[in-house]
Amino acid sequence: MGLLGASGYGGGELLRLLKAHPGVELVGFSSRKHQGKPLAAAWPQLWDERPFASQEEVLERSEVVFLALPNGLAMEIAPRALAMGKRVIDLSGDFRLPPGVYEAWYGIPHQSPTLYREAIYGLPELHREEIREARLVANPGCYVTAATLALAPLAAAGALKGAFVVGLSGVSGAGREGEGTFYAEVNENLKPYRVGGTHRHIPEMERNLGRLLAQGRPVRTHGEAGEVRLAFTPHLVPMTRGILVTAEAEVEGDWRQEVLDELYGDFYAREPFVRVLREALPETKGTYGSNRVDLKPLYEARTGRVLVFAALDNLVKGMAGQAVQNLNLMMGFPEETALPKEGLWP
Template sequence: MVRVGILGASGYGGGELIRLLKRHPEVRLVGFSSRRHTDKALFEVWPQLVDERMFKPQEEVVAEAEVVILALPNGIAMELVPGLLEAGKWVIDLSGDYRLPPEVYEAWYGLPHKSPALYREAVYGLPELFRGEIPGARLLANPGCYVTAATLALAPLAAGGLLEEASLVGMSGVSGAGREAEETFFAEVNENLKPYRPGGTHRHIPEMELNLARLRAQGRWPRTHGAQKGVRLSFIPHLVPMTRGILVSAFVRLNEDLSELRLEALYREFYQDEPFVFFTRALPQTKGTFASNRVWISLRKDERTGLVQVFSALDNLGKGMASQAVQNLNLMLGFPEGLALDREGVWP
């Protein structure tokens, strides 16, 4: 069994990671840390988990683990990763620190990158596109939640050379903002719906564009540090009064006029061997992916305007974060890819 530790286990993604790893037959969860909850029992922080083990200091977790999963705020992983790799650990980072080239990261996140040279060693962890690079990787950058939904929604079009620009509208449950964010307070979100970070300012935009640019230049199976061919996206996220779930609606004018039937055939062929991508005529809904690792995609063509409409739903704490990290861990270490993961959702 592989020894796994989690740093930052008191956030929503960390809690979901613990739930999944506790049932993983090839994992021994040796420890979990939190800056605020050291020496508290796990069930005190996550009452849904029946576990009296205590949160440990970060140093103890690292010392005992072979694989370290970082569920920490942006800017912290880049300080820890050099030492973790030097100590021979495998690292899965759930923050944005190694998803983007350092100069792009600094421009969009407003933080100086502390270990820019390691970006070239990082593998981008979206298995449905980068599966060939993940086995054996020592540093893996787990994608963002909006990014996973948007990238998989548009990947067949980008890989087929049909996409240059798109407009996207995203809707996210409040857990996507984090456990300590003021905008998640009940009085702020109940009976309310609001956009945020409009005008092309959301920090996930360059990550979406980078993925689609890789696909446009390299085709079906791109490499993290391979060629790119530019894609432009307009993206507006919204906060929805629900706990978890993401729905992305994309609007695309293609380079080639394809019928809806041909587009559906393109998507079915692209994802035919992907166990966690559910492409169907039925329109996706977030309840259909709740607590699962599944992405639900559908499309329509607006014959009047010629625009193609693509819809993608996932659980932001599942495929958008924690369960995708477990999927990546399975691939990194040679376990069956779907081990400890759910294809079916739970009706909340």
């Protein structure tokens, strides 16, 4: 396996997980910023004497290539990798949306529009069987994973009409060179960002839930999609990692607590990395360092609202861990291989 873009937070976490994978030989990793330098120049916590290689060296040596690159670069590299017979897991947003939708929300002309029809959406809880056969997987991000899994059972039941989602993210979600993430700016500070329906993950959330609404389960990446309108307001929280989502769902039908518990329990009964909580509420520390998502649906009797809470580690299940989960499916490894289910505490 090889990794392009190994010096970002997601790339570093992916290296950590891959180095502990019993079925993986990590043949190379690249970073334009650190090429030729030892791995410890970017990641002192990782023990590997090899230097960062060039992209060409990594592509040549690898059977499967992870692309942990900024948006806009994977669409240029993926076609070449596929032509070389490689399988590709892309951690950027380049193949998650139809090219026209991508261009409208990301502001980047799509260089490989025909490849979108081949890309499989890499959320195993919804697309497991498609992922097994995929050559190109579009790995979802952290907010989208949390919001989609929080609302998926309601959408698949045909009950979801829309939702208002509030997301809170640790600073690592902004990336290693994210704007406004200096210690003096984030410490003891909480702020919303990309508000008013401008966050680029909104169409991805709506498309995921729309597919479930139209298809039920199992769901196909390029199958029919219904319409779900979703409002999303993200916030930056002064902690290193973690995502907490609170979704207020607009639903049809009677969704008292016992009905919600049965729906969510049945929907995720066979999912190795989704835990539906009965009494406790999800919290970020509970999933810290794990590939797990904790969910809690709640019927608010006083107002008749349905709330769903979701917590995950943005660098594991929200990025690198999910990529390894997709790798396991593609290569026929047991799905849980090298992926922690237990969080770190405190």
